[in-house]
Amino acid sequence: xxxxxxxxxxxxxxxxxxxxxxxxxxxxxxxxxxxxxxxxxxxxxxxxxxxxxxxxxxxxxxxxxxxxxxxxxxxxxxxxxxxxxxxxxxxxxxxxxxxxxxxxxxxxxxxxxxxxxxxxxxxxxxxxxxxxxxxxxxxxxxxxxxxxxxxxxxxxxxxxxxxxxxxxxxxxxxxxxxxxxxxxxxxxxxxxxxxxxxxxxxxxxxxxx
Numbered sequence: 001x002x003x004x005x006x007x008x009x010x011x012x013x014x015x016x017x018x019x020x021x022x023x024x025x026x027x028x029x030x031x032x033x034x035x036x037x038x039x040x041x042x043x044x045x046x047x048x049x050x051x052x053x054x055x056x057x058x059x060x061x062x063x064x065x066x067x068x069x070x071x072x073x074x075x076x077x078x079x080x081x082x083x084x085x086x087x088x089x090x091x092x093x094x095x096x097x098x099x100x101x102x103x104x105x106x107x108x109x110x111x112x113x114x115x116x117x118x119x120x121x122x123x124x125x126x127x128x129x130x131x132x133x134x135x136x137x138x139x140x141x142x143x144x145x146x147x148x149x150x151x152x153x154x155x156x157x158x159x160x161x162x163x164x165x166x167x168x169x170x171x172x173x174x175x176x177x178x179x180x181x182x183x184x185x186x187x188x189x190x191x192x193x194x195x196x197x198x199x200x201x202x203x204x205x206x207x208x209x
Contacts, residue, residue, distance in 0.1 A: 008074065009076070011083075011142045011143075013141070014088060014138065015133070015135050015138045016085050016087065016088050016094065016139050017086050017087075017088045017091075018085055018097060018139060019083060019084055019086060020076055020080070020083065020084070021067055021083075022071060023068060023072065024093070025071070025084040025086065026064055026067050026068045029064060029067070029084070029126075030060065030061065030064040032044070032126040033063075034064075035054065035056070035057055035060070043128050044125070044126050044128070047164045047166070047167070048124050049161075050188050050189075051187065051188060079150050079151055080150075081098060081100075082122075083097050083098075084096055085097060085125065085135070094126065094127060094130045094135055095123070095125040095126050095135070095139065097121070097122065097139055097140065097142075098122035099121050101117075101119065101120075102119065102120040103116075103118040104117070104118075105117040105118075116154055117152060118153070119153050119156055120157055121140065121143065121158040123136055123143070123167070131166060137170050137173050137174065140158075140170055140174060141174055144156055144200065144205060153202070154202050155201050155202070156199065156200055156205075157179070157198060157199035158171065158198055159195065160198070161188070161196060162186075162193045162195075162196055163186075163193045171198035172198075175200060175205075175208060176198035177198065178196060178197070178198055179198065180196065181194050181196050182194060182196075
């Protein structure tokens with residue numbers, strides 16, 4: 001993901017637009033990831049990977065400051081690694097989409113054997129006001145279409161847990177297949193849940209059109 005571009009990217013749907021980060025998006029994002037004053041967590045953090053460590057205030061602010069610099073410079077990679085999700089009607093920041101390498105591709109060996117590009121998706125809609133309103137479903141739909149068009153990935157997937165019923169529903173609505181269920185693998189607030197992986201193949205996504 002080297003190099004940078006200056007042309008801005010925006011992908012519009014009926015409910016949401018995915019776009020390169022504007023400074024106002026970064027500042028809204030900062031308010032959602034910096035820990036609340038007095039301790040505790042934001043409500044979205046109860047569902048989005050609650051078994052992972054959280055940002056410290058310093059770490060969150062450093063991340064946002066770096067993102068803010070890119071927003072001012074337009075220094076985005078050719079294939080975007082994350083985009084802001086905003087309300088299509090008002091431009092209000094509501095979340096983000098992202099991806100990371102589950103496995104990086106390798107050069108082929110003499111017999112053609114290689115590791116294929118394996119990207120894992122991320123999606124967060126921060127404010128509960130925007131939950132169950134179709135924002136997350138459309139955001140992931142636009143992001144999946146973009147990544148299949150912009151990359152050579154043969155599959156895209158995301159990992160969640162059985163207690164995040166909203167994210168599971170998003171995958172099911174979009175035709176992702178539940179490929180893996182690791183039973184009783186996540187401890188959340190004293191209860192055991194399953195870890196779940198949903199995926200879609202390039203040809204499966206193309207058949208939706």
